[in-house]
Amino acid sequence: MAAVETVRGLVELTRPVNVIAASVLTFIGSFVAGGVTAYPLQTGAAVAATGLAVGAGNAINDYFDREIDRINQPERAIPRGAVSPRGALVFSVVLFAMAVGFAVTLPVVAIAIAGINLLALVAYTEYFKGLPGLGNALVAYLVGSTFLFGAAAVGEVGPAVVLAVLAAIATLTREIVKDVEDLEGDLEEGLNTLPIAVGERRALVIATGLLAVGVAASPIPYLLGYFGAAYLVVVVPADAIMLYGVARSFDDPTAGQVQLKYGMFLAALAFIIGRGALEFGGV
Numbered sequence: 001m002a003a004v005e006t007v008r009g010l011v012e013l014t015r016p017v018n019v020i021a022a023s024v025l026t027f028i029g030s031f032v033a034g035g036v037t038a039y040p041l042q043t044g045a046a047v048a049a050t051g052l053a054v055g056a057g058n059a060i061n062d063y064f065d066r067e068i069d070r071i072n073q074p075e076r077a078i079p080r081g082a083v084s085p086r087g088a089l090v091f092s093v094v095l096f097a098m099a100v101g102f103a104v105t106l107p108v109v110a111i112a113i114a115g116i117n118l119l120a121l122v123a124y125t126e127y128f129k130g131l132p133g134l135g136n137a138l139v140a141y142l143v144g145s146t147f148l149f150g151a152a153a154v155g156e157v158g159p160a161v162v163l164a165v166l167a168a169i170a171t172l173t174r175e176i177v178k179d180v181e182d183l184e185g186d187l188e189e190g191l192n193t194l195p196i197a198v199g200e201r202r203a204l205v206i207a208t209g210l211l212a213v214g215v216a217a218s219p220i221p222y223l224l225g226y227f228g229a230a231y232l233v234v235v236v237p238a239d240a241i242m243l244y245g246v247a248r249s250f251d252d253p254t255a256g257q258v259q260l261k262y263g264m265f266l267a268a269l270a271f272i273i274g275r276g277a278l279e280f281g282g283v
């Protein structure tokens with residue numbers, strides 16, 4: 001039973017939903033760059049590198065955060081004892097090494113993005129997380145960069161830039177809300193996150209303003225001709241769910257950040273449907 005609990009804990013450390021979601025974003029980047037069918041092996045390597053890097057980044061985050069999580073998230077794998085801190089660290093290093101193994105097979109721009117991202121993932125928790133807004137901006141960059149990484153693996157990065165910016169804005173919004181949710185543990189650990197630096201309400205007003213910009217910009221991929229009209233049918237509800245989530249955060253940041261995540265996932269689906277509609281002759 002202990003072995004089953006350990007394996008379950010290791011899988012939990014990777015945050016598999018995020019691993020899959022980020023991998024889909026990289027695939028979308030390759031898709032909008034028009035390289036999936038022309039370069040299937042590079043697309044596969046980029047998707048694999050992303051999934052392994054996200055799993056590694058999440059595992060090392062939980063390793064560094066193990067004391068905060070005893071307060072904020074005691075049910076997580078390390079605080080509940082399913083995985084030892086050393087076991088989590090070794091697991092993260094193995095995943096990072098596997099991500100590098102796939103990334104080095106890609107074109108030089110993709111290798112550069114992967115190299116920057118892998119360093120950022122290691123540095124995030126120790127050096128950036130406690131800096132007001134900077135830690136959030138780094139995570140937002142990392143999520144947005146998946147589109148650039150997927151595009152750089154197979155072709156031109158250009159079309160992926162708009163998607164990267166939209167994903168980064170939405171992620172930055174949610175990261176600020178998550179810091180409001182984690183205020184107690186972050187204060188105990190002496191972290192100076194944005195809500196601690198400027199106050200919870202002001203941080204949420206900043207998050208709301210950021211998301212408003214992202215929502216207003218969300219039709220741009222359609223207007224630029226990257227997506228078919230079917231994109232609007234899906235992204236408009238996604239925008240509405242994200243706006244509802246950030247509004248909900250003022251009285252319940254936990255529920256709000258979850259709603260934001262649902263809206264972001266639906267927006268990622270809108271990207272897939274929008275590009276698919278264009279590629280396969282739909283609307």
Ligand SMILES: CC(C)=CCC/C(C)=C/CC/C(C)=C/CC/C(C)=C/COC[C@H](O)COP(=O)(O)O
Pocket residue numbers: 015017018019021022025054139143166167168170171175178214215218235239261263264265267268
């Ligand atoms: C306005 C507009 C149309 C925005 C686009 C939104 C979009 C497509 C966002 C992409 C979001 C996404 C699918 C991200 C992948 C999952 C991931 C790796 C997120 C980063 O998570 C960091 C977070 O702090 C982890 O916490 P948790 O999710 O609670 O485990």
Ligand SMILES: CC(C)=CCC/C(C)=C/CC/C(C)=C/CC/C(C)=C/COP(=O)(O)OP(=O)(O)O
Pocket residue numbers: 022049050053054055057058061065113114117118121124129139142143145146149178182
């Ligand atoms: C394209 C390549 C090679 C890599 C992509 C890398 C990506 C997409 C990373 C996604 C973001 C990520 C996994 C960040 C790691 C750190 C992390 C989990 C930040 C959020 O954690 P905390 O701020 O500690 O909050 P919680 O632990 O409570 O969620």
Ligand SMILES: [Mg+2]
Pocket residue numbers: 061062065
């Ligand atoms: Mg953490």
